[in-house]
Every structure is written in C-alpha cells, then in structure tokens.
Amino acid sequence: MTTRTPEQREDAIRAALEAGRWAPSVHNTQPWSFSVSGEVVSLRADVDRKLRVEDSSGRELLIGCGAALFNIRTALRCAGFEPITRVLPDPDRPSLVATVGVGAPMEPDEHTRLLGGEFERRRTHRAGFTDLPVPERLVEALVGEARSEGVRVTPVVAPGAVEVVAALTRAAQEVQAQDRRFSLEVIRWARPPGSGRGDGVPAGGYPREAAPTEPRFAQRDYAWRHEWGSEADQSKSASTGVVALLTTSGDSREDWIAAGQALQRVLLRASAHGVSAAFHTQALEMFHLREFLRAELCSGEFPQMIARFGITFDDKDAVRRPLSELVD
Structure with a gap:
C-alpha cells in the first residue's frame, strides 16, 4: 500500500x-x-x-x-x-x-x-487569435472536462448565434462604458507600466486598441483615459476563435463555485494543448441580457461565462500576489 x-x-x-x-x-x-x-x-x-x-x-x-x-x-x-x-x-x-x-x-x-x-x-488572452483552428477533438474534450464537474460547455457553432453573442457583448460594453462607475471600477484594476503590484491587469496584458474580430467581440476598456496597453497590428483582423457558453442548471452559490471549478478544468486542458481563452462577461453582468441568453441560447440553463478559445503566440508574464499576502 x-x-x-x-x-x-x-x-x-x-x-x-x-x-x-x-x-x-x-x-x-x-x-x-x-x-x-x-x-x-x-x-x-x-x-x-x-x-x-x-x-x-x-x-x-x-x-x-x-x-x-x-x-x-x-x-x-x-x-x-x-x-x-x-x-x-x-x-x-x-x-x-x-x-x-x-x-x-x-x-x-x-x-x-x-x-x-x-x-x-x-494565460488569459484579451484580443483576437491567429487563424490556426482549434481541433474539433479538443473542443469535444473540453466539453467532457466541464461535464466531469457537473457543468455544461456548449460551443456556439451557428454563425447567426455567434453574432448574437457578439452583439450582446458589444451592447453591454457600450452601456457600461457610458457608466462612470463601471469605468472607474475597471481601471482600478488596470496597472500602469512599471507597477509592482501583484494583482490587476498589467499594461502589457491587454492591447491599447485591439485588432477587430469578425464578428467583433468588445473588449474591456482597460486603457480608458490613458495610453497604457500594448500595441496591436490594426492592419489585419484577428480570428474570433471558438465561442463557447458555460452554463449550469441552477444559479445558486454552489452552482457558481461549480462553474469556476469546471472553467479552470477546461482552461488547464486547453492550455496543455496550446489553446488560450478570452472571456466576455459584460452581458452576464446585466440582468436582462443574461436572461435573454438563458432563454434563447442556453436552453433555460444559466450562463456563467462566455469564452472564446483560440491559438496565440503571445507569452505575456502573469502577475500574482505572494503567498505571504494570501495565507493566514
């Protein structure tokens, strides 16, 4: 033994x-x-x-x-x-x-x-992906990983459905961008160049202005009212990647924790095969848009995450707080 x-x-x-x-x-x-x-x-x-x-x-x-x-x-x-x-x-x-x-x-x-x-x-990605396709067998494996945690990951395949998800993301981002409270909360976690903080999004972790995907998935405006962020090639579009919805049958605190466990399981499996994910939570932060997604695209289940999976060759550093700040 x-x-x-x-x-x-x-x-x-x-x-x-x-x-x-x-x-x-x-x-x-x-x-x-x-x-x-x-x-x-x-x-x-x-x-x-x-x-x-x-x-x-x-x-x-x-x-x-x-x-x-x-x-x-x-x-x-x-x-x-x-x-x-x-x-x-x-x-x-x-x-x-x-x-x-x-x-x-x-x-x-x-x-x-x-x-x-x-x-x-x-790594979390905050822009478009290369044109290299995500293998279908890997997408099926990611669906299975989520299922192991009692959560559903559904790839959004139909072009019209992808456009709906993208449009809802753009609409939510536009509304939030007009709300000073949202914008101030976002930039609170945007780190200036040279920052020694171990949390938030570093200046090199997002593009100053992302190259557009087709359809366009709106990004968080971490560069609001400043010139931080990395340069992106605006001369060419970037791939949207594989759009997926992560959903749960309930919407309790237990369901949210289960969604997080399933999400990380999926992300680690994807990372092992060179695939990164970009997240879009804007529409899920607005009750009516989240309810629309639930009724029209999620078969009545509760959407917990909108993600795009794709291949990128960016290898940005990640920042984390030291254990000394985390452990009692």
Missing part, C-alpha cells in the same frame, strides 16, 4: 496553496485567501476584492474562488493525496468557500499530471 511521510504531506499543502493563487479571476482581482489548520486548507472569499458595481451579487467572485478550489484539489492529487472537499461547509461563515483536507495516499494519473502542469502556464 502506498504511504506518505509527514514531510510529503506538508509539501502537498504548500503545493496546493501555491496552485490556488494561480487561478484566474475577473480583472485578476484574486479575491481569495487561505488558511491551514493541521492538514486542512480553508479557502475564503475576500469580499474586499469584490467588484461592487460589476459583480454586486458576488457571482464572478465565487467563480474565481471555484477556479482556485479546483487548483487546490488538483495539486493535492498531483502530490499523491486524495482531496477531501467540502463546499460551503458552514452556513454561519458565508465567506468560507470550501475546506480541502489531505486524504488517503493515491497515485495521480497522467491526466491529473497534465492539468497540474499548466497552473502557471495558463
């Missing part, structure tokens, strides 16, 4: 904490903190980092925490331990998202190791 030493168990906890901090989150807010008691890691939502205007319900915050939870679970498996996970374990502590205990020794399979190797390599 496989055994593990106390030192190996301690190393597994450290690896889980390190993996948790590399999860994606809206505007790279990193809205989480960790604590360790014995052999149990607690994941808490950092409500001070919630977007008060854009994410008043906390849905996007919990999706980010769900992604961190999936990393913690996977890192423990990679270290040779079965995670013992409890989601929202204490009704009297709503910010306690989950606890993950170090369970019985086990041998990680090749697939687990594949996902675990992408924690730090995965």
Whole structure:
C-alpha cells in the first residue's frame, strides 16, 4: 500500500496553496485567501476584492474562488493525496468557500499530471487569435472536462448565434462604458507600466486598441483615459476563435463555485494543448441580457461565462500576489 511521510504531506499543502493563487479571476482581482489548520486548507472569499458595481451579487467572485478550489484539489492529487472537499461547509461563515483536507495516499494519473502542469502556464488572452483552428477533438474534450464537474460547455457553432453573442457583448460594453462607475471600477484594476503590484491587469496584458474580430467581440476598456496597453497590428483582423457558453442548471452559490471549478478544468486542458481563452462577461453582468441568453441560447440553463478559445503566440508574464499576502 502506498504511504506518505509527514514531510510529503506538508509539501502537498504548500503545493496546493501555491496552485490556488494561480487561478484566474475577473480583472485578476484574486479575491481569495487561505488558511491551514493541521492538514486542512480553508479557502475564503475576500469580499474586499469584490467588484461592487460589476459583480454586486458576488457571482464572478465565487467563480474565481471555484477556479482556485479546483487548483487546490488538483495539486493535492498531483502530490499523491486524495482531496477531501467540502463546499460551503458552514452556513454561519458565508465567506468560507470550501475546506480541502489531505486524504488517503493515491497515485495521480497522467491526466491529473497534465492539468497540474499548466497552473502557471495558463494565460488569459484579451484580443483576437491567429487563424490556426482549434481541433474539433479538443473542443469535444473540453466539453467532457466541464461535464466531469457537473457543468455544461456548449460551443456556439451557428454563425447567426455567434453574432448574437457578439452583439450582446458589444451592447453591454457600450452601456457600461457610458457608466462612470463601471469605468472607474475597471481601471482600478488596470496597472500602469512599471507597477509592482501583484494583482490587476498589467499594461502589457491587454492591447491599447485591439485588432477587430469578425464578428467583433468588445473588449474591456482597460486603457480608458490613458495610453497604457500594448500595441496591436490594426492592419489585419484577428480570428474570433471558438465561442463557447458555460452554463449550469441552477444559479445558486454552489452552482457558481461549480462553474469556476469546471472553467479552470477546461482552461488547464486547453492550455496543455496550446489553446488560450478570452472571456466576455459584460452581458452576464446585466440582468436582462443574461436572461435573454438563458432563454434563447442556453436552453433555460444559466450562463456563467462566455469564452472564446483560440491559438496565440503571445507569452505575456502573469502577475500574482505572494503567498505571504494570501495565507493566514
């Protein structure tokens, strides 16, 4: 029978904490903190980092925490331990998202190791993609990854449906851009060149003005009222990539956390095959547009993320807060 030493168990906890901090989150807010008691890691939502205007319900915050939870679970498996996970374990502590205990020794399979190797390599893309196609077999695999977490990923194939999603994204972005509160909240998380902050979106992480896709998916205006951002080649269009909707049957806090876990599982599998994702949450932050998507394109399920998958050769650095700021 496989055994593990106390030192190996301690190393597994450290690896889980390190993996948790590399999860994606809206505007790279990193809205989480960790604590360790014995052999149990607690994941808490950092409500001070919630977007008060854009994410008043906390849905996007919990999706980010769900992604961190999936990393913690996977890192423990990679270290040779079965995670013992409890989601929202204490009704009297709503910010306690989950606890993950170090369970019985086990041998990680090749697939687990594949996902675990992408924690730090995965990147969010904020522009169009190259014309290289995403293999259909990989798209099918991504659908299966989400299904493993009880969540649905549906590729949007029909050109008319893709245009609808793009149009809703543009409409939401235009409305939000006219709202000073939204704009100020976005640029709060846009980092100036040379910033030493370990959160937010660095100036090199988004184009000053993105080359248009067809149909055009509106990007967040991180360059609002300043000249930060990277240069983009405006002489040619960029590929939209594969548009997909991530949906859940319910819309509870548990569903949001499950959506985050499924999203990260999908992103890590995509990253392992050289595929990146761009996110568009603008329409999901406006009740009527989200309801329209749910009724017309999501078969009554609740849309939790709009994503585009594609291939890009950008290799931008990612910024993360150090563990010393995250762990009690």
